[in-house]
Amino acid sequence: MTNILIIYTGGTIGMINDPKTGALKPFNFSHITSNVPELKRLNYNFSVHSFNPTIDSSNVTPEIWIELAVIIEDNYQKYDGFVILHGSDTMAYSASALSFALENLSKPVVFTGAQLPIGELRTDAKENLLTALEIAAAKNENGLPMVPEVCIYFDYMLYRGNRSTKFDSEKFQAFTSTNYHSLAEAGIRLKYNEKYILPYPEKPLKVYKYFDTAVGSIKLFPGMDPRFVSGMLNTPGLRAVVMEAFGSGNASTNPEFLNVLREAINKGIIILDISQCLGGTVELGHYETSDELSSMGVLNGYDMTFEAAITKLMFVLAQNKPIDELKKMLSISLRGELTKLNGQA
Ligand code: ASP
Numbered sequence: 001m002t003n004i005l006i007i008y009t010g011g012t013i014g015m016i017n018d019p020k021t022g023a024l025k026p027f028n029f030s031h032i033t034s035n036v037p038e039l040k041r042l043n044y045n046f047s048v049h050s051f052n053p054t055i056d057s058s059n060v061t062p063e064i065w066i067e068l069a070v071i072i073e074d075n076y077q078k079y080d081g082f083v084i085l086h087g088s089d090t091m092a093y094s095a096s097a098l099s100f101a102l103e104n105l106s107k108p109v110v111f112t113g114a115q116l117p118i119g120e121l122r123t124d125a126k127e128n129l130l131t132a133l134e135i136a137a138a139k140n141e142n143g144l145p146m147v148p149e150v151c152i153y154f155d156y157m158l159y160r161g162n163r164s165t166k167f168d169s170e171k172f173q174a175f176t177s178t179n180y181h182s183l184a185e186a187g188i189r190l191k192y193n194e195k196y197i198l199p200y201p202e203k204p205l206k207v208y209k210y211f212d213t214a215v216g217s218i219k220l221f222p223g224m225d226p227r228f229v230s231g232m233l234n235t236p237g238l239r240a241v242v243m244e245a246f247g248s249g250n251a252s253t254n255p256e257f258l259n260v261l262r263e264a265i266n267k268g269i270i271i272l273d274i275s276q277c278l279g280g281t282v283e284l285g286h287y288e289t290s291d292e293l294s295s296m297g298v299l300n301g302y303d304m305t306f307e308a309a310i311t312k313l314m315f316v317l318a319q320n321k322p323i324d325e326l327k328k329m330l331s332i333s334l335r336g337e338l339t340k341l342n343g344q345a
Helices: 029-035 037-041 062-074 091-101 125-137 226-233 255-266 288-296 306-317 323-331
Strands: 003-010 015-017 024-026 045-055 081-085 109-112 150-154 157-160 184-186 190-192 215-219 240-245 270-275
Touching: 003 029, 003 062, 003 125, 024 045, 029 125, 037 125, 062 091, 081 125, 091 109, 091 150, 091 306, 109 125, 125 150, 125 184, 125 190, 215 226, 215 306, 226 255, 240 306, 255 270, 255 288, 270 306, 270 323, 306 323
Parallel strands: 003 045, 003 081, 081 109, 109 150, 215 240, 240 270
Antiparallel strands: 015 024, 150 157, 157 184, 184 190
């Protein structure tokens, strides 16, 4: 018999209206089961680990990512797969963080949630939950878990967690993965895109329990005052930033702005360049407007999502290693979070 552990953190999926304020707030898991009688018809066992209190995902912190990783580690032998019920707002951050925390993952960890509470008539919660459970239980023809990775199932699509972004706050189709293929699609059958799923690992699971939050982000815009960038980069204790640049990683060639970046890099601050575009990749040196960035030592974040880039920085900085090794970890794919173009170093 297949055993699945559901970890309920909170989110809209299990929320109800507060009669006093009318605002949605998280509620306990019994509310979910009473609204999905179909759960009794599953041909596998499931158990529930519920957060207490359950939370809106805007309140998720790196401590919660670690808590999730530890729950998975402690229950790893007992269960065939894990479904994490989580608010959609920061789900892509948690899924990215978990992908880094769980090295050599050999079992599915499927995040899901909903845009409408499970008690609403037109809810998307039931389908999301039931199919996420099916994915967590699925085995391939060799009897191995079909999707041994951290992923997000939402509105009929399964995506790699560290490739996903919440791009719509109203549509049931809340997530997208512009730079990587879907891992599965649910129609009348569940169609897995096996060649895009990470291979079954050869080594045992290794769980990392530290994230360093000494990171920041700068989103560039035309006319940005270099003094603002300087203020940010001179924040006491800061170790690294994600810089959301234009197009294929380009930025203004204003010497004052470039000097601010150069000074920060010379002080040992890591600047990781990703694009504001949802699709495509950073190509440092492709335009004159990224040439200087590359020569001063800004790192190429390739086609990473913002969520993957920021959580990868937090994960990498927590490793007790010299800065050159940290930079090397940032420039390679650790968990399938980035793709390099042919010829990119
Ligand atoms: N505010 C909710 C949350 O992220 C939204 C959702 O669950 O979709 O917890």
